[in-house]
Amino acid sequence: MLSSAASSLFWMARYLERAESQARLLDVSLTMALIDVPEDRTEQLSVPLLVSGTREIFFDYYSEITPQNLINFLLLDSRHPASVFNMFQSARDNALHVRGNLSSDVWESINQAWLEIRELQHRGVTESNASSVFDWVRERSHMFRGAAYGTLMRNDAFHFLRLGTFIERAENTARVLDIRHVMAMKAMEQQATQAFFEWTAVLHSLAAFEAYQNTYGHNLDAMSVAELLILERDVPRSLHGCLGEIASLLEQVDSGDARGSRRLASSLFANIRFGDRDYIAERGLHTYLVDFLERIQLIASQIQKDYMGWQG
Amino acid sequence: MLIQTPAEGLYDELFDQNNKVRPQCRMLEQWLVNSNEELIAEKRREADVLFQRLGITFNVYGEDQGADRLIPFDLIPRVISASDWHTLQTGLRQRVQALNRFLYDIYHDYDIVKAGVISAEQVFANPQYQPGMQNLKLPRNLYCHIAGIDLIRHSDGNFYVLEDNLRCPSGVSYMLENRRMMMRLFPELFAHSAVAPIDHYPNLLGETLRAASLKPDPTVVVLTPGRFNSAYFEHAFLARQMGIELVEGADLFVAHNKVYMKTTTGPQQVDVIYRRIDDDFLDPLAGNPDSMLGVAGLYAAYRTGNVVLTNAVGNGVADDKSIYPYVPDMIRFYLDEEPILKNVPTWQCRKPKDLQYVLEHLPELVVKEAQGAGGYGMLIGPTASKKELELFRSLLKARPQDYIAQPTLSLSTCPTFVEEGIAPRHLDLRPFVLSGKKVQMVPGGLTRVALKAGSLVVNSSQGGGTKDTWVLEDDQC
Numbered sequence: 133m134l135s136s137a138a139s140s141l142f143w144m145a146r147y148l149e150r151a152e153s154q155a156r157l158l159d160v161s162l163t164m165a166l167i168d169v170p171e172d173r174t175e176q177l178s179v180p181l182l183v184s185g186t187r188e189i190f191f192d193y194y195s196e197i198t199p200q201n202l203i204n205f206l207l208l209d210s211r212h213p214a215s216v217f218n219m220f221q222s223a224r225d226n227a228l229h230v231r232g233n234l235s236s237d238v239w240e241s242i243n244q245a246w247l248e249i250r251e252l253q254h255r256g257v258t259e260s261n262a263s264s265v266f267d268w269v270r271e272r273s274h275m276f277r278g279a280a281y282g283t284l285m286r287n288d289a290f291h292f293l294r295l296g297t298f299i300e301r302a303e304n305t306a307r308v309l310d311i312r313h314v315m316a317m318k319a320m321e322q323q324a325t326q327a328f329f330e331w332t333a334v335l336h337s338l339a340a341f342e343a344y345q346n347t348y349g350h351n352l353d354a355m356s357v358a359e360l361l362i363l364e365r366d367v368p369r370s371l372h373g374c375l376g377e378i379a380s381l382l383e384q385v386d387s388g389d390a391r392g393s394r395r396l397a398s399s400l401f402a403n404i405r406f407g408d409r410d411y412i413a414e415r416g417l418h419t420y421l422v423d424f425l426e427r428i429q430l431i432a433s434q435i436q437k438d439y440m441g442w443q444g
Numbered sequence: 445m446l447i448q449t450p451a452e453g454l455y456d457e458l459f460d461q462n463n464k465v466r467p468q469c470r471m472l473e474q475w476l477v478n479s480n481e482e483l484i485a486e487k488r489r490e491a492d493v494l495f496q497r498l499g500i501t502f503n504v505y506g507e508d509q510g511a512d513r514l515i516p517f518d519l520i521p522r523v524i525s526a527s528d529w530h531t532l533q534t535g536l537r538q539r540v541q542a543l544n545r546f547l548y549d550i551y552h553d554y555d556i557v558k559a560g561v562i563s564a565e566q567v568f569a570n571p572q573y574q575p576g577m578q579n580l581k582l583p584r585n586l587y588c589h590i591a592g593i594d595l596i597r598h599s600d601g602n603f604y605v606l607e608d609n610l611r612c613p614s615g616v617s618y619m620l621e622n623r624r625m626m627m628r629l630f631p632e633l634f635a636h637s638a639v640a641p642i643d644h645y646p647n648l649l650g651e652t653l654r655a656a657s658l659k660p661d662p663t664v665v666v667l668t669p670g671r672f673n674s675a676y677f678e679h680a681f682l683a684r685q686m687g688i689e690l691v692e693g694a695d696l697f698v699a700h701n702k703v704y705m706k707t708t709t710g711p712q713q714v715d716v717i718y719r720r721i722d723d724d725f726l727d728p729l730a731g732n733p734d735s736m737l738g739v740a741g742l743y744a745a746y747r748t749g750n751v752v753l754t755n756a757v758g759n760g761v762a763d764d765k766s767i768y769p770y771v772p773d774m775i776r777f778y779l780d781e782e783p784i785l786k787n788v789p790t791w792q793c794r795k796p797k798d799l800q801y802v803l804e805h806l807p808e809l810v811v812k813e814a815q816g817a818g819g820y821g822m823l824i825g826p827t828a829s830k831k832e833l834e835l836f837r838s839l840l841k842a843r844p845q846d847y848i849a850q851p852t853l854s855l856s857t858c859p860t861f862v863e864e865g866i867a868p869r870h871l872d873l874r875p876f877v878l879s880g881k882k883v884q885m886v887p888g889g890l891t892r893v894a895l896k897a898g899s900l901v902v903n904s905s906q907g908g909g910t911k912d913t914w915v916l917e918d919d920q921c
Binding site: 133134136137138228231233234236239240243244247288385387439 | 499677681689709
């Protein structure tokens with residue numbers, strides 16, 4: 133398939149996954165801010181800014197971190213690329229470019245999301261209806277995934293699209309875990325109930341709360357959460373789950389002479405697959421995750437070099 | 445709902461001159477009469493939402509907020525009887541065959557010029573004539589693989605050809621989507637009428653494009669200027685329907701006079717390019733050096749015969765309005781047949797006698813640029829202001845060769861949903877003619893309708909809308 137089309141599919145899926153992740157994260161952070169002690173509220177609310185790396189840009193436009201400002205900035209603000217609005221717009225731009233590779237169902241699901249978020253931007257979102265908007269973002273993302281699974285041919289277009297999804301998802305899991313676990317560790321030193329909420333926040337942000345309950349029961353402890361989100365193969369947003377998909381997708385992609393991204397992905401995958409919680413504890417979760425993020429970004433740029441890089 | 449009857453002296457597609465419903469339209473008329481306003485209003489909204497969701501939009505050049513506008517779609521179909529279509533089809537086939545013969549001739553043997561049917565100056569001095577195409581051998585001697593012929597129906601009931609589009613005719617996706625929309629909104633209408641199907645157009649187009657190359661299994665792509673082009677939706681639509689790649693200039697490169705596309709597994713040779721980019725922008729080395737849309741070296745690859753362009757380069761000379769008056773002569777000259785479809789009488793302002801007539805009768809005439817398209821830069825005498833008339837008078841005197849004039853035609857009307865209910869509006873018809881191993885077309889075309897009362901301008905860029913076009917398989921039902 134065309135390199136430029138592979139690139140657009142890859143980015144289209146990344147933007148949609150990013151939008152969903154951001155909606156989840158924002159949702160949880162707003163809820164956490166409500167139950168947290170007043171002096172820690174700002175810290176709760178800054179989590180989505182830290183994960184998306186937009187804290188500085190935020191203060192270019194707003195003077196104070198409030199729920200409403202956060203909603204405006206991360207959901208609807210078209211002045212910076214990290215808003216859900218611009219993610220949907222970028223996803224649609226990319227989809228438009230590969231319109232020929234998409235089924236009508238997939239295209240319509242993305243176009244519809246864009247039409248609706250334009251409408252939303254027009255009407256505005258407040259604290260009181262924000263939850264339903266987060267639900268809506270998640271639904272749009274599910275719709276896109278469902279349409280893609282249900283209607284796309286299992287060819288390279290599909291593979292590159294899914295690579296985008298899982299690269300983005302792996303990055304997001306690592307970032308959320310990295311930032312939220314620091315807060316949870318701090319809370320554990322202070323108060324057990326607050327720590328419990330912190331850990332549930334991590335799990336809810338990554339749609340893994342039920343998975344945790346099923347696997348470990350009610351006992352929330354730091355290493356088990358990390359283990360679940362990093363090493364547990366069957367959790368859809370775990371690093372193991374994402375890397376498994378990435379490695380297998382790269383095997384399926386018609387690759388010509390390109391081997392680089394396959395090698396990098398398989399090696400990182402092996403690392404996680406045969407890793408254990410003691411190793412992670414020994415290195416320290418933060419160090420482990422920073423290293424992971426570097427390697428996943430390397431894989432992403434190698435994929436672009438191997439399959440999409442005609443410009444250089 | 446009440447149907448407003450047509451004005452006198454015009455041909456109406458639904459009513460005959462005694463305001464009786466034409467036999468082939470009876471079912472449709474019954475349906476209209478029985479339909480209630482609320483249901484129709486609801487269906488119209490539904491159609492708007494569906495078109496938005498499908499992303500069937502277009503951009504209007506020179507209009508800032510024009511990005512992604514919908515072309516208004518009218519729910520009342522335009523019906524063409526089986527016998528009318530039979531005449532149209534035969535006439536279109538004849539016309540496109542003659543035009544292809546003409547293009548071959550003016551780039552090879554010049555027989556028609558030698559015979560004195562058309563002057564050498566009008567062919568060779570035409571800015572659209574491409575000397576670089578001379579003696580280039582094209583597969584099957586085909587130049588125009590995809591033609592869009594604009595027709596109108598005059599008050600005498602006959603179809604007249606208004607314009608031939610032999611370069612990059614667009615609009616076929618609307619023809620297909622309009623039908624899909626009608627079948628979705630009003631399935632019951634189709635259950636009771638024998639409307640000829642058109643959905644196989646992409647198959648025929650694919651067949652035509654593959655036949656443009658002599659290779660057994662050629663790689664065909666659609667070349668688009670990109671997302672910001674007004675017809676991008678159509679380019680993507682056709683590529684998808686045919687299952688071939690949609691490429692932009694940057695996706696292609698030329699090496700050793702062969703064209704390749706940049707794929708995830710390396711270069712892949714391209715044999716046929718269905719290009720939706722104008723001649724001048726195809727290759728910055730041969731045409732406009734600032735073109736970012738084309739592919740450097742493409743023209744050389746084309747000249748070497750390593751790639752086929754559909755349509756061919758240099759077709760503009762044959763669909764130019766200054767050549768248009770000669771098409772009936774071409775049919776007689778090349779095919780030795782009488783033209784089946786009529787031409788609109790045309791005054792060529794380059795001829796002093798014609799110019800004089802035009803200047804004297806300006807308020808009655810339509811004046812068009814010989815090279816213009818899209819309804820830009822034309823004068824409609826009867827509705828023009830004094831100022832406009834004066835402007836055109838001076839333009840005509842300054843550059844008579846740039847203009848042609850035609851009588852103001854009474855385009856036929858068809859009932860259309862408008863603000864005040866159902867009222868007659870003027871329309872035209874653009875069928876698409878495909879030339880490959882044989883000349884083929886689907887029964888129908890794009891019907892464009894002027895939505896303003898009395899307006900004769902149907903172009904979407906000027907606020908026109910579209911309708912589904914029904915060719916009946918059998919007039920008896």
